Amino acid sequence: MVNLLKKKQQRTGSVLTTFAIATFSLHLLVLILFISQGLQIRQLSLRKPPTFVQMIDGKPIAATDDLARDPEAIRQFISKTMTSMFNWSGTLPPKNFEEVTKPLPDPGILVKTSQGGSQKVTTSSWVASFALSEDFRKGFLSVIAQITPPEIFATNPNQAMSAQLIIKRVYPPKQIAPGKWRVGMVADIIQKKRSDNRTKITTFNKDLLVQAVDSFAYPLDENSTNLQKAIYSNRADKLEIYEIRNLCLLDEYSNLTEEQLKQCTNRNKSDNFLR
Structure with a gap:
């Protein structure tokens, strides 16, 4: 009888031990699953949003490569940025219908020049400068300030x-490297005096070096000003x-060799961004 009770107690203890081990194993498995899911969620939260590279006809397409950009989108980016940079009307862009008929005068924005002083650039030039890399932007704005005539801001007709x-x-x-391109532009800057329509034409033939950049969060509508929205549009x-050089026109642009480009760069070398 005593032996039977001992055997029964051993079987009960064995079942409880097995149940405890199984329960512990199940809890450990659930914990591992929770940790795995937490790591996956964190990776998703840190992942960059997809880059939309096609901005033609209002139909953006997500790129599989973060450094890929459509050639026509690059050309439109160059045209839009340089036009905004050098179109100086003396007035601010209109925000409503009333300002279309009566545009507000552009007060300009003071920037530091290489000579140590400060000169004005137009508001449109300052906003467009956010399409430049940060290390290039400051120096380029300094040059723009030096070539911007003070008469641009004159209220006297x-x-x-x-x-x-x-x-x-x-x-x-x-393409010169992954995510980097060289784009040549042939253009003229035409300055006109409003009183007698006298014009001054300055050749602007440049090589523009462009690079792909990461995306960033869109500013909240309720907290963003018109100026912030304009800056964002230049980064969209x-x-x-990231660099502007003198354009070499020794030969057909696309067929220039590296040696020809080097000769042209040395011949056109200047201390300024513009020539």
Whole structure:
């Protein structure tokens, strides 16, 4: 009888031990699953949103490669940025219908120059400069300030001037590295005095080096100003200009060798971004 009770107690203890081990194993498995799911959710939260590279006809297409950009989108980015940079009307872009008929004068924005002083650039130039890389933007704005006539901001009609960039050609982008392109542009900057329509034409033939950049969060509508929205629109293409050189026109642009480009660069070397 005693032996039977001992055997029964051993069987009960064995069942409880097995149940405890199984329960512990199940809890451990659930914990591992929770940790795995948590890591996957964290990776998803850190993943960049897809890059939309096609901005033609309002139909963006997600790229499989973060560094891929459509050639026509690059050309349009160059044209839009340079036009905004050098179209100086002396007035601010209209925000409503009333400002279309009565545009507000552009007060300009002061930037530091290489000589140590400060000069004005137009508001449109300052906004367009956010399409440049940060290390290039400051120096380029300094040059723009030095070549911007003070008459652009004059309220006296007899002194006022305007300027416009006339683009003749934008060459197809040539890839020079993953996510980087060289784009040639042939254009003229035409400055006109409003009182007598006298014009001054400055050749603007440049090689623009462009690179793909990461996306960033869109500013909240309720917290963003018109100026912030304008700046964001210049970054929406996920491209930026990181250098501007003199354009070499020794031969057909797309067929230039590296040696020809080197000769042209040495011949056109200048301390300024513009020549």
